[in-house]
Amino acid sequence: MRQGGEPYMAPADRFSAELSTPFTFTLHNTDASGARRGVMHTPRGSIETPAFMPVGTQGSVKAMTPQEVEKLGAQIILGNTYHLFLRPGHERVQQLGGLHRFMNWRGPILTDSGGYQVFSLGELNKISEDGVTFRSHIDGSKQFISPEISIQIQQALGSDIMMQFDECPPYPAQRDYVANSLELTLRWGRRSLAAKTPNQPGRALFGIVQGGMYADLREISAQRTLEMGFDGYALGGLSVGEPKALMEEVLSYAPAFLPADKPRYLMGVGKPPDLVMAVERGIDMFDCVLPTRNARNGQLLTRYGPINIKRAEYRESLEAVDPSCGCDCCQNYSRAYIHHLFRTNEILGMRLMTLHNLHYYQTLMAEMRQAISQGDFAAFKANFLHNYFAVTEGA
Amino acid sequence: MRQGGEPYMAPADRFSAELSTPFTFTLHNTDASGARRGVMHTPRGSIETPAFMPVGTQGSVKAMTPQEVEKLGAQIILGNTYHLFLRPGHERVQQLGGLHRFMNWRGPILTDSGGYQVFSLGELNKISEDGVTFRSHIDGSKQFISPEISIQIQQALGSDIMMQFDECPPYPAQRDYVANSLELTLRWGRRSLAAKTPNQPGRALFGIVQGGMYADLREISAQRTLEMGFDGYALGGLSVGEPKALMEEVLSYAPAFLPADKPRYLMGVGKPPDLVMAVERGIDMFDCVLPTRNARNGQLLTRYGPINIKRAEYRESLEAVDPSCGCDCCQNYSRAYIHHLFRTNEILGMRLMTLHNLHYYQTLMAEMRQAISQGDFAAFKANFLHNYFAVTEGA
Numbered sequence: 011m012r013q014g015g016e017p018y019m020a021p022a023d024r025f026s027a028e029l030s031t032p033f034t035f036t037l038h039n040t041d042a043s044g045a046r047r048g049v050m051h052t053p054r055g056s057i058e059t060p061a062f063m064p065v066g067t068q069g070s071v072k073a074m075t076p077q078e079v080e081k082l083g084a085q086i087i088l089g090n091t092y093h094l095f096l097r098p099g100h101e102r103v104q105q106l107g108g109l110h111r112f113m114n115w116r117g118p119i120l121t122d123s124g125g126y127q128v129f130s131l132g133e134l135n136k137i138s139e140d141g142v143t144f145r146s147h148i149d150g151s152k153q154f155i156s157p158e159i160s161i162q163i164q165q166a167l168g169s170d171i172m173m174q175f176d177e178c179p180p181y182p183a184q185r186d187y188v189a190n191s192l193e194l195t196l197r198w199g200r201r202s203l204a205a206k207t208p209n210q211p212g213r214a215l216f217g218i219v220q221g222g223m224y225a226d227l228r229e230i231s232a233q234r235t236l237e238m239g240f241d242g243y244a245l246g247g248l249s250v251g252e253p254k255a256l257m258e259e260v261l262s263y264a265p266a267f268l269p270a271d272k273p274r275y276l277m278g279v280g281k282p283p284d285l286v287m288a289v290e291r292g293i294d295m296f297d298c299v300l301p302t303r304n305a306r307n308g309q310l311l312t313r314y315g316p317i318n319i320k321r322a323e324y325r326e327s328l329e330a331v332d333p334s335c336g337c338d339c340c341q342n343y344s345r346a347y348i349h350h351l352f353r354t355n356e357i358l359g360m361r362l363m364t365l366h367n368l369h370y371y372q373t374l375m376a377e378m379r380q381a382i383s384q385g386d387f388a389a390f391k392a393n394f395l396h397n398y399f400a401v402t403e404g405a
Numbered sequence: 406m407r408q409g410g411e412p413y414m415a416p417a418d419r420f421s422a423e424l425s426t427p428f429t430f431t432l433h434n435t436d437a438s439g440a441r442r443g444v445m446h447t448p449r450g451s452i453e454t455p456a457f458m459p460v461g462t463q464g465s466v467k468a469m470t471p472q473e474v475e476k477l478g479a480q481i482i483l484g485n486t487y488h489l490f491l492r493p494g495h496e497r498v499q500q501l502g503g504l505h506r507f508m509n510w511r512g513p514i515l516t517d518s519g520g521y522q523v524f525s526l527g528e529l530n531k532i533s534e535d536g537v538t539f540r541s542h543i544d545g546s547k548q549f550i551s552p553e554i555s556i557q558i559q560q561a562l563g564s565d566i567m568m569q570f571d572e573c574p575p576y577p578a579q580r581d582y583v584a585n586s587l588e589l590t591l592r593w594g595r596r597s598l599a600a601k602t603p604n605q606p607g608r609a610l611f612g613i614v615q616g617g618m619y620a621d622l623r624e625i626s627a628q629r630t631l632e633m634g635f636d637g638y639a640l641g642g643l644s645v646g647e648p649k650a651l652m653e654e655v656l657s658y659a660p661a662f663l664p665a666d667k668p669r670y671l672m673g674v675g676k677p678p679d680l681v682m683a684v685e686r687g688i689d690m691f692d693c694v695l696p697t698r699n700a701r702n703g704q705l706l707t708r709y710g711p712i713n714i715k716r717a718e719y720r721e722s723l724e725a726v727d728p729s730c731g732c733d734c735c736q737n738y739s740r741a742y743i744h745h746l747f748r749t750n751e752i753l754g755m756r757l758m759t760l761h762n763l764h765y766y767q768t769l770m771a772e773m774r775q776a777i778s779q780g781d782f783a784a785f786k787a788n789f790l791h792n793y794f795a796v797t798e799g800a
Binding site for chain 2: 329
């Protein structure tokens with residue numbers, strides 16, 4: 011294998027994108043329940059919706075190779091602007107040929123704006139009209155991100171779908187705070203749009219609708235965000251600690267404020283039943299660290315609900331994690347072995363558990379897309395929920 | 406993919422072995438330098454020698470799937486009796502269908518006797534004629550292993566090549582201690598042979614030659630171990646902290662005490678130049694945690710010697726770890742990316758670095774086997790050493 015002297019063989023153009031080809035979204039059909047099936051086209055590939063985006067926080071979907079993520083059916087991943095800005099730095103990534111080449115992922119990448127992590131991970135935030143000053147969670151250094159800098163970072167990374175810089179209010183938050191915050195997010199949205207390099211219709215920029223748990227504020231935020239003309243629209247400020255019923259309430263009205271012909275992205279959501287519920291409300295895109303993070307904590311998803319592999323009841327089980335699952339973990343290893351790997355803190359355990367959970371999510375999305383095409387999403391949902399909540403572990 | 410209800414599909418017989426088919430070793434040719442090429446046949450598959458055995462300490466070659474290990478060219482792996490005895494326990498592994506099925510490795514497995522780990526990891530050892538009492542490094546519980554128990558554990562695991570129980574003296578050790586210790590190892594060797602289930606010629610049992618750094622004691626140990634008639638012979642008590650020159654000295658005479666028609670195994674060795682040197686001395690088998698452990702510490706092997714990926718000089722390097730290497734790590738990722746993964750403690754970094762180092766070792770063994778077949782091992786060695794010590798990192 012060692013033939014001597016060849017240079018590193020991944021040419022930069024293998025990872026380039028023709029940004030003059032516009033980003034588009036085509037809605038295929040809407041089920042009677044409200045669930046939508048469609049497809050986004052980007053210069054780096056198409057994404058069937060509803061889609062789940064695995065999170066590649068620091069330039070890696072944790073424990074997975076890009077080839078494995080692709081093989082699971084993921085057509086797009088998410089990269090975190092905040093993390094990559096701090097380490098290794100967006101300028102270094104750009105110099106190294108962009109995030110796609112850096113991490114060897116050829117498909118589309120959506121980058122968040124960095125705002126959410128600034129608020130949740132950084133310390134000593136100071137929010138001003140101009141932007142946010144914060145201290146790095148890594149070395150405590152003082153940093154600043156504005157809408158213009160966020161777009162600059164996202165473009166340097168080579169993002170295919172960028173998110174506007176926004177403020178994500180915590181839960182609970184007073185109505186006055188949320189109302190003022192959404193105005194700031196609107197102004198930041200306008201500045202994000204203005205900061206984008208012109209004549210690159212292949213690189214999408216999505217707006218973010220805020221408004222907390224207040225229906226009228228959501229409507230105002232949506233209307234005025236729509237007026238600015240983004241390529242897609244996200245619902246922000248959900249899955250931030252509010253009761254599940256409250257998120258469901260917001261999702262009962264907020265998607266209707268968004269145009270039917272643009273993709274709708276529910277940021278940071280969620281558990282499998284949340285995805286099914288939100289798809290029924292007309293959501294097209296999701297991202298969440300849950301399948302990867304929970305895998306590393308031993309929580310594995312099955313058709314009959316999550317199981318916790320560290321439980322003693324699994325240590326002699328020759329069954330697969332999910333006997334009905336086709337992933338490499340379930341086809342080749344027993345619960346007893348995964349239990350052993352978890353208890354001995356073996357890296358292979360992290361790998362197999364992550365692989366399984368991501369397979370579960372991608373399979374769930376594929377099943378939902380199929381159900382929408384067949385016009386029987388309601389039946390799918392009923393069957394899904396029946397199974398998912400059927401068994402109580404250890405009962 | 407979720408078709409519902411199938412049982413875990415790895416049938417036990419896929420992992421079974423026909424133990425009535427004898428273990429054999431065939432020597433193909435011996436190079437003028439002394440290096441030997443041959444093949445071991447076991448009921449679970451053949452192993453071309455000289456062979457390097459990746460270490461699967463706790464039922465997993467760290468960070469790798471068995472499929473990846475196989476794809477790298479490894480035809481045998483090593484399992485640690487001590488670790489598996491403590492967790493999950495050999496009886497549980499046996500109940501689950503044996504170690505091969507447990508970890509999904511279909512090829513041969515060599516198990517050590519547990520002795521080395523008892524002495525190096527356990528606490529409060531008490532060595533008696535009967536065996537060794539020690540405390541588990543996991544929970545402090547009191548444990549006991551004798552030659553009979555060691556063989557019982559190895560058989561329960563389903564080992565293809567078992568090692569006799571031995572005492573491995575530390576370095577330095579007084580001549581009297583070493584002389585007494587090798588007598589104990591000889592008695593334990595006889596008991597190990599007696600403990601083996603009869604009429605299973607497919608399951609090999611290797612003897613271990615001790616004698617420390619004393620030539621006459623090595624010769625005595627070898628002669629009397631040979632008289633007992635094992636299927637292969639190991640040199641123990643090397644790579645235990647002695648100066649490199651001392652190990653080379655022992656290897657200059659000790660292999661000659663062993664019969665030409667049986668495999669010779671140098672336990673726990675070593676660095677790439679050590680392997681090349683030892684192959685020239687007529688060694689056929691090696692195991693070492695170095696490629697996997699050092700990978701996780703960022704030390705990566707290249708044709709021009711090891712590099713430490715955490716060094717700042719690599720953070721903007723678009724080169725592969727080893728531009729002449731054909732492994733998935735070097736074909737798809739830059740040094741800059743591996744440096745980033747290491748610094749951010751990403752599991753993918755551990756994976757790719759381990760994959761690269763194991764690829765390096767397996768490629769080195771394949772190159773040595775080829776050089777032996779071609780009768781030009783001396784030229785191979787000269788070229789190898791010239792390259793390996795050619796470049797000083799950061800110079």
